[in-house]
Amino acid sequence: xxxxxxKAISNNISQLEKERELVLKEWAEKHHPLKIGDKVIANGxxxxxxxxxxxxxxxxxxxxxxxxxxxxxxxxxxxxxxxxRGEWSCPVEGEDKT
Numbered sequence: 269x270x271x272x273x274x275k276a277i278s279n280n281i282s283q284l285e286k287e288r289e290l291v292l293k294e295w296a297e298k299h300h301p302l303k304i305g306d307k308v309i310a311n312g313x314x315x316x317x318x319x320x321x322x323x324x325x326x327x328x329x330x331x332x333x334x335x336x337x338x339x340x341x342x343x344x345x346x347x348x349x350x351x352x353r354g355e356w357s358c359p360v361e362g363e364d365k366t
Contacts, residue, residue, distance in 0.1 A: 312355025320354035334360040
């Protein structure tokens with residue numbers, strides 16, 4: 269009996285997490301200030317200050333603080349795209365985040 273209840277709750281949690289991810293993905297696709305292919309200056313951990321080409325965007329929440337985030341490959345000094353990964357982020361402002 270308890271095992272069945274716990275399994276049902278776990279299935280509900282899994283479904284809610286999937287729905288949450290879909291909403292976050294849609295939010296990022298419609299409102300993220302960057303788009304795939306944009307060239308920006310990395311400002312996150314590692315390679316800050318170097319140019320990168322965005323290949324992944326999303327919305328992140330940490331401790332109830334929302335931020336736009338993006339990752340991409342850093343452009344080498346010779347102008348070619350390298351294998352190093354850069355990170356970009358900025359806070360989500362002016363939107364109802366609840």
